Amino acid sequence: MRIVTARRISQVFFFALFIWLCIVTAVGDKFWQLRHWPVNLFLSLDPLVAIGTILTTQTLYWHLLLALATIILTIILGRFFCSWVCPFGSIHHFVGYLGKRSKPAGQRIKLNRYRKAQGIKYFVLAFLLAGAAFPSISATLQTGLLDPIPLVSRSVNLVLLPIADKPFALLAVTQRLYELAGLIFAVFAAAVLLNLFIPRFYCRFVCPLGALFGVVSRFAIWRIGKNKQACTGCKFCEQHCEGGCEPATTIKIAECVLCFNCRDDCKKMDDCISYQTVASRAGEHTNPDISRRGFILSVASGVLAVPAIRLAGKVGKGWYYKVVRPPGALAEAEFLKRCIKCGQCIKVCPTNVLQPAGIEGGIEGLWTPILNNRIGTSGCQYNCVACGSVCPTSAIRAISLDEKMGKGKFASKGPIKLGTAFVDRNRCLPCSMNKPCIVCEENCPVSPKAIYTAETFNAVRNGRLTVKKAVGSTSLTTGVNTIETAENGLPVDKYGTGDYYCIVEGLSGQMRHPEGEQRWKIRSNTENTILCEGKFETVPAEGAKVIIQVRLQRPLVDIERCIGCGVCEHECPVSGLKAIRISAEGESRSYDRQLLL
């Protein structure tokens, strides 16, 4: 078998595996839903994730140990990952092929020449890692913005799969929605379309992971090179060169992505290129082709950019109340040291409440997971810890249900709070519109409920009427009293819904519901009569005033019980700006956002 055939099989295999692992990142009891599938395989293999979190936290989280294998293999073989494993690389490879396939050989060779700008990716890498490297100043992990594995993970999970599944609804019962999916898609699409301009554009100029492999591959034991000095110089080897590493002349080892196209093409000609342990007979450049000045500038910018961004105060005092993080998320500064914006938690979330953030939590929080209770099928599901269980970097800890609910050995700590529900009394139906509702209380999943109600009876508009004639019931228990009013034009049966009552002014001394006040539930009404249940102790005289009241249950939040799950916000029928909303005050993860004594 030709080695390029083996490479293509490997690419197809890993690409299919990647897509499959994206699909199975879902909660459920079917075989294709989260049942010990290694859903983080590619993220774990990605050494940039490992090195990034090592710099910010000085630890190697166990999920990421697999990256060591990638590093070791790269030291032995060179940048094999780029052309044999990387799913994003395979997309670029294929689209680049589509773009150049009809072009003549001469033009292809021109497209694949080395460009000085290929050094930019090393600056990108230096910039991103420098921003992560000095926790004593302030560190943030931003490699995920451009690291190809998190990038392709979130693009497939949060954009491509939902689009593909829309007509079939096989992967999700309800259409999954993602805020900022458009921006994620724009980055992805731009990266892919640039291949039509220059093949493997992203890999050659942008990819920080490729840059990291480029640096490591200088030690590679096996490498592509010429096995004899004399060659006709036909440059045929460069017509399909993926890395733009110039195998025809002095090969640039750091740029070589090990596609083996040069070797395959040369076989038909001179057969002077091989994968060998000795250096190329035509000489080789092992180091990345970058200037020291550029490197220092990138590092310095990275180091300074983080404190500059932090001046916004979003991590400290200026924290934004809508940045509600998933259960088990670390305190914000620690969270930002680990989150790689891969979107695994967002994909696995069964209710779709987790969303890729915009810059409301600061520029560095872009695409990190936050809860949006308006989107999705529910708030944060009470008995679910899926997000933490898939997080590859433990930015969201893998908590147990007991820990989330504050049961068992976590009983003394209490449940994990994501924030606190606040009632917006200006928008709440029973609080400001005289309409019964109380959906929030009904749906609160905590037992005893964290939302409770205060019952009030409020006079309805134009509800103070004059008695013309009243007839009391004779039966003590189930009697029906009739009140005929002087006013004519009550909305027929409006008050017969079980929510309306009437009182007689002055009959019990006071109008506003003191204890023991006589109040009769209205059973039905016509334009000028009201039928109500119960028994008049004194039949109201002609000319007395009768007041129609609506019974309201107004929501109150028991702040000590509320866990901030957002189910109330999700269910609130005031669907634009919800009348009950979760704010991050009181969230368990941060000491400085506590509200209670």
Next chain:
Amino acid sequence: MSESEDKKIDRRKFLARGAKAALSIAAASIIAKTLYDKTGPSGEPETGLVSLPDFSVPAKDGQVISVVKGSDRIQTVDKAIDSLGGIERFVKPGDVVVIKPNVAFTTAPGLGATTNPNLVAEVVRLCYTRGQAKTVYVTDNPINDAESCFALSGVGKAAAQAGAKVILPKDRFFKKTTLKGGKLIKNWPILYEPLAKANKIIGIAPVKNHSRAGASMTMKNWYGLLGGRRNVFHQDINLTITELAMLVRPTLVILDGTEVMMTNGPTGGSFSDLRRKDTMIASCDQVAADAFGCTLLDMKIDDLAYLSMAEKAGVGKTDYQSLKPANL
């Protein structure tokens, strides 16, 4: 085209070009004529409305409701249905049955917030074995995430194991309906897909305390067929429940009062919210079933306004005693 070439145009070319131009003009005019809309959009049109047929069957020997005491749901439900003439009375060979349990929340089956999975499985089994049903669908549009609700309540698995087809509420399964003579249910989406295929519907609900409605039983259970922004209905919950009972005229309802949620409803969440009442009700009359059910919650019929409202609308009888419940 350059000027010199333009001059070279001959008659034949001119005619061909003229013909193409005429055709293009005609095509553009025809398209404009066909699509011409003088009035503009009229807001939301009430088109494609669906309606639900009457799924009910007449009671045998006037026996409308039966109430069975006992702690084993399988035994009590079997006996309750048998007292009404057996499942054969309701499900005929070849029937397509929709079973509507209450799967509203992602709570464990023991907590009583959702219909007991073994009870659902038993009714599915009865439909297939004794009723000779062709297909039994089990469906609901839960409040919490649908897939999670069916999984965590145990209803999905139990129903599927008994041979039922579980239908999760996909967006495209909803069609709009308007209740004739209704005030609230107008042009509103309901979970129509499974109902369209069925000729029988059986509701199975637990008895639960409910802060807004007072109690959630078989009539309130139909709320789970509504789609859209259905929570606005809480503004007038009694009329909503009444209209739901008018909308769905079921073949049979089963009300499970084995363990009754007395407090913290309708979500519950703790065993301390439950009390054993060891009662199973099967009824052709949903109002009568719920009227009996409210006694299990220590409530009076007058405490639930929707019962008398539904009675007034001709849905059923609140005076269940006059129906002489079997076994009571």
